[in-house]
Amino acid sequence: MSTTDTFAQPRTEREFADRIGVIAAAARARAEQTERDRRVPDTTVAELRDAGFFKLVQPQAFGGHERDFDELVRHILTLSAACPSTGWTCGLFAAHQWLLAGFDRRAQHDVWDDDPDARMCGSYAPSGVARLDGDGYRISGAWSFASGSDTATWAVCASFLPTPEGVRGAPAFFLVPATDYTLQDDWHVAGLSGTGSKTLVLDDVFVPAHRLLPLSDAMAGTTPGAALNSHNPGFGIPMLCHIPSCLAAVAVGAAAGALDDFQHLAGTRQTRGALAGAGSRIAGFATVQLRVAEAAASVDSAKDLLLRDLRRRVETVRAGHEISVEERILSRRGQAFAVSLAVRAVEAVNGATGGQGLALANPIQRAWRDVSAVSRHISLNWDAVGTMTGQAALGLSPQGQY
The missing domain is CATH 2.40.110.10 (Butyryl-CoA Dehydrogenase, subunit A, domain 2)
Structure with a gap:
C-alpha cells in the first residue's frame, strides 16, 4: 500500500512528522539492502514523493508546501536515524527544490512544468x-x-x-x-x-x-529567485546557512539511531566472556552507562544547535534584516560542530558493542561508518570550519566557505 492510500495530505507539522515516521520505519527495514544496492530503493523514493516530502520547502507557486528549513531538518533527522543513506539522498532531493527556487523563473518552469515531481x-x-x-x-x-x-x-x-x-x-x-x-x-x-x-x-x-x-549569488542569498519569491524572505537566506544543515542532520540522526539501538542491546544482552563475568547484564557496567550518557548528551546538543541556528536565520530575514557574514559563519560553525558531536556519540556506543557489533547487519556499525563519512565532507570538516570560525573571531580574514 502506498503512503497516498494511507494518509491524506498533511495539514500540520505533527501530521507530517507522523507520516515520515511510518516511511522511516520502512526505510529502516530496507537499510541493509540499500547499502548492498548502493542506492535508495525506488519504493522509498516513491513513498516520500507521495507524502509530499520533496515539496516541503518548494515554492507554493509550483505546488510546494513552502515550509521552513528547520522542519525539513527535523524530518531528515527521523529518516537518518532509520537509514542514513536515505536521509542524505532524499534530504538533498528536498533541499534542492529550495535551491532551484533561486534560479531564474524560466529555469524553474523548465524543470517543474514538465515534471512537478522532478528530483x-x-x-x-x-x-x-x-x-x-x-x-x-x-x-x-x-x-x-x-x-x-x-x-x-x-x-x-x-x-x-x-x-x-x-x-x-x-x-x-x-x-x-x-x-x-x-x-x-x-x-x-x-x-x-x-x-x-x-x-x-x-x-x-x-x-x-x-x-x-x-555561486556568489547563492552564497549571499541574492539570487533571482529570492527577488521573485520576495513574499517569503526565507528564499533569500544564503545557501550555506541551509544546505549543509541537511547534511549535518544525517550524522546527528544516525547517531541518535545508533544510541537507540545500543540502549535496546544493552538492556537485553548479557556477557558471555569469563573475564567480564559471564551472565552479567551489559547495562550494569558503569562504563556502558557513561557511554550512553555521553552519547545522549552529544546527540541532544547537536540537534539543539542545528535547529537553533536555522530558526535564528529565518527570524533575521523575517525581521527585515540581512544575514551578516558573522551569522553565516556561525551557521557553518554549528553545522560542523554538530557533526563532531555526532562522531563523539557514535564512537561512544559503537566501541561498546563487542564482537557482535562487527556484523554488517548490525545497524550500529553502519551508523558508525556513515557518520564518519559525513564528517569527511569538506563543508562539515571541523578542522576546516573551526579554523575559519576562529579566524573570524580573532579579527582575521576568514578563509573558507560561508
Whole structure:
C-alpha cells in the first residue's frame, strides 16, 4: 500500500512528522539492502514523493508546501536515524527544490512544468570546462559525488564561467537534465554506500544562460529567485546557512539511531566472556552507562544547535534584516560542530558493542561508518570550519566557505 492510500495530505507539522515516521520505519527495514544496492530503493523514493516530502520547502507557486528549513531538518533527522543513506539522498532531493527556487523563473518552469515531481542531484565543487556559445554555454567534464544520481531527473553542476578574454571567471551552477549526462559507476565506499553518489559525465552539453546561477549569488542569498519569491524572505537566506544543515542532520540522526539501538542491546544482552563475568547484564557496567550518557548528551546538543541556528536565520530575514557574514559563519560553525558531536556519540556506543557489533547487519556499525563519512565532507570538516570560525573571531580574514 502506498503512503497516498494511507494518509491524506498533511495539514500540520505533527501530521507530517507522523507520516515520515511510518516511511522511516520502512526505510529502516530496507537499510541493509540499500547499502548492498548502493542506492535508495525506488519504493522509498516513491513513498516520500507521495507524502509530499520533496515539496516541503518548494515554492507554493509550483505546488510546494513552502515550509521552513528547520522542519525539513527535523524530518531528515527521523529518516537518518532509520537509514542514513536515505536521509542524505532524499534530504538533498528536498533541499534542492529550495535551491532551484533561486534560479531564474524560466529555469524553474523548465524543470517543474514538465515534471512537478522532478528530483535534482548535485555536484557543487567547480569542475569541467565551460565555454560561451551564443545565448548560453557548453560544458564538458566529470562531476563527482552526485548523491541520488540513479533516480535524479536533473542535476546542478558547478563550473567556472568563461570570459570573452578567455580568462577563468567566477564559479556558477549549471542546471542540466538527466538526459544530457551519463553516470560513471564509481561509488564503492565504506560509508553512506546507499547514496549512489556517482560521477556525472557531460560531453559538450549546451546550457541556456537562464539555467545558470552564479555561486556568489547563492552564497549571499541574492539570487533571482529570492527577488521573485520576495513574499517569503526565507528564499533569500544564503545557501550555506541551509544546505549543509541537511547534511549535518544525517550524522546527528544516525547517531541518535545508533544510541537507540545500543540502549535496546544493552538492556537485553548479557556477557558471555569469563573475564567480564559471564551472565552479567551489559547495562550494569558503569562504563556502558557513561557511554550512553555521553552519547545522549552529544546527540541532544547537536540537534539543539542545528535547529537553533536555522530558526535564528529565518527570524533575521523575517525581521527585515540581512544575514551578516558573522551569522553565516556561525551557521557553518554549528553545522560542523554538530557533526563532531555526532562522531563523539557514535564512537561512544559503537566501541561498546563487542564482537557482535562487527556484523554488517548490525545497524550500529553502519551508523558508525556513515557518520564518519559525513564528517569527511569538506563543508562539515571541523578542522576546516573551526579554523575559519576562529579566524573570524580573532579579527582575521576568514578563509573558507560561508
